[in-house]
Amino acid sequence: TETKKIKKEIVRPPKQRVLVFSSRGVTHRSRHLQNDIRALLPHSKTDAKLDSKDQLNVVNEVCELKNCNNCVFLESRKRKDLYLWMAKAPEGPSVKFLVQNIHTMDELKMTGNCLKGSRPLLIFDKTFDAEPHLQLIKESLNQIFCTPHRHPRSKPFVDHALAFYYLDGRIWFRHYQIRQPDSGVAHKSKAEHAEELVEIGPRFVLQPIRVFEGSFGGPTLYENPEYVSPNQLRSELRRSKAN
Amino acid sequence: ELEAEMAALGRSKENIRKVFANNEKGILEKLKAIEYTPKVSFLDSLMLTTREPVADQLQPGQLEDDVQRELIFYQNALECVKSGYDQLKQLNVPYIRPNDYFAEMIKTDAHMEKVKKNLLAEQAEIDGAV
Numbered sequence: 001t002e003t004k005k006i007k008k009e010i011v012r013p014p015k016q017r018v019l020v021f022s023s024r025g026v027t028h029r030s031r032h033l034q035n036d037i038r039a040l041l042p043h044s045k046t047d048a049k050l051d052s053k054d055q056l057n058v059v060n061e062v063c064e065l066k067n068c069n070n071c072v073f074l075e076s077r078k079r080k081d082l083y084l085w086m087a088k089a090p091e092g093p094s095v096k097f098l099v100q101n102i103h104t105m106d107e108l109k110m111t112g113n114c115l116k117g118s119r120p121l122l123i124f125d126k127t128f129d130a131e132p133h134l135q136l137i138k139e140s141l142n143q144i145f146c147t148p149h150r151h152p153r154s155k156p157f158v159d160h161a162l163a164f165y166y167l168d169g170r171i172w173f174r175h176y177q178i179r180q181p182d183s184g185v186a187h188k189s190k191a192e193h194a195e196e197l198v199e200i201g202p203r204f205v206l207q208p209i210r211v212f213e214g215s216f217g218g219p220t221l222y223e224n225p226e227y228v229s230p231n232q233l234r235s236e237l238r239r240s241k242a243n
Numbered sequence: 244e245l246e247a248e249m250a251a252l253g254r255s256k257e258n259i260r261k262v263f264a265n266n267e268k269g270i271l272e273k274l275k276a277i278e279y280t281p282k283v284s285f286l287d288s289l290m291l292t293t294r295e296p297v298a299d300q301l302q303p304g305q306l307e308d309d310v311q312r313e314l315i316f317y318q319n320a321l322e323c324v325k326s327g328y329d330q331l332k333q334l335n336v337p338y339i340r341p342n343d344y345f346a347e348m349i350k351t352d353a354h355m356e357k358v359k360k361n362l363l364a365e366q367a368e369i370d371g372a373v
Binding site: 011012013014039040088091092093105106108109110111113114115116117118119120121122123124125126127128129130132133135136139140142143146148149155156157158159160161163165166167168172174176178180195196197200211213219220221222223224225 | 263264265266267269270271273274276277278279280282283286287288289290291292293294295296297298301306312316317319320321323324325327328331337338339340344346347348349350354355357358361362
């Protein structure tokens with residue numbers, strides 16, 4: 001059992017490379033969000049905006065060309081609604097979310113800052129462990145958002161944290177700087193547990209729509225019964241106004 | 244004829260009542276196929292989980308209360324950060340940026356200057372109001 005234990009300890013995570021890109025027709029705000037996500041992922045690559053809207057499985061080919069095994073794809077509809085796809089290419093699974101309440105890093109309200117490419121702590125709400133589809137989402141989020149240890153474009157410090165909370169059927173994203181009371185000497189002094197958080201941004205809310213078995217397709221594994229599409233919401237609003 | 248139409252309408256209504264997929268077995272199988280974070284060291288995953296669901300910490304009706312919600316988000320994150328730093332410390336790896344380490348930041352100096360100006364302007368407004 002001794003050797004088994006050692007073997008268990010040296011499990012190395014597979015290399016993660018993330019393709020971050022979007023469809024044509026994204027608004028400036030979604031473009032800024034895409035840039036923010038890229039800034040958070042030193043292990044990401046990007047590609048030209050995707051033209052076709054109906055054949056999303058083309059994305060899998062782009063991933064293969066770019067040598068990426070993960071994908072974050074922002075799909076814009078009607079220049080109003082933004083969807084985010086998170087996929088493990090090429091075998092899947094993939095999850096489609098509706099993105100709401102976007103605040104990008106450009107906004108002046110959020111005063112935090114951190115090193116570019118430093119590794120973040122990843123904080124998940126306990127609720128993610130409660131249901132199978134949330135467990136799957138948690139694992140995928142961690143694989144995508146965790147900067148690989150010793151990645152050439154990363155810096156070997158941990159000075160910020162990404163938090164994913166599950167509330168009201170949605171995932172709330174927050175990004176905080178971890179501020180030391182007096183950085184540098186803090187780890188020696190007595191005040192070593194006086195860390196503070198300052199929000200860096202971006203902020204957004206993801207509502208899960210569907211979980212697919214494949215990457216950008218395949219059988220549906222989970223479908224959110226509470227999801228109402230923005231189109232339906234708008235038409236209902238119009239109808240209630242007309243009455 | 245009317246009856247037939249009504250029957251058809253009723254049937255289509257039944258069809259509308261959708262069955263939502265939740266193939267738990269399939270999801271767990273897929274999870275098993277991709278999962279590795281529980282097996283790797285903390286240094287490789289950096290994954291932390293809150294002690295309690297945030298939903299249980301919010302009082303009913305507080306979801307729209309920005310201040311209360313952000314406070315709970317902050318507290319949970321801070322608790323996790325402390326536990327994360329403890330774990331990193333036990334692994335005996337350097338994780339705090341030294342004071343003399345300068346490198347590119349995620350927000351540029353120009354942007355931080357704007358942030359500072361904005362803060363000062365806000366402060367001046369508050370002081371002016373008093």
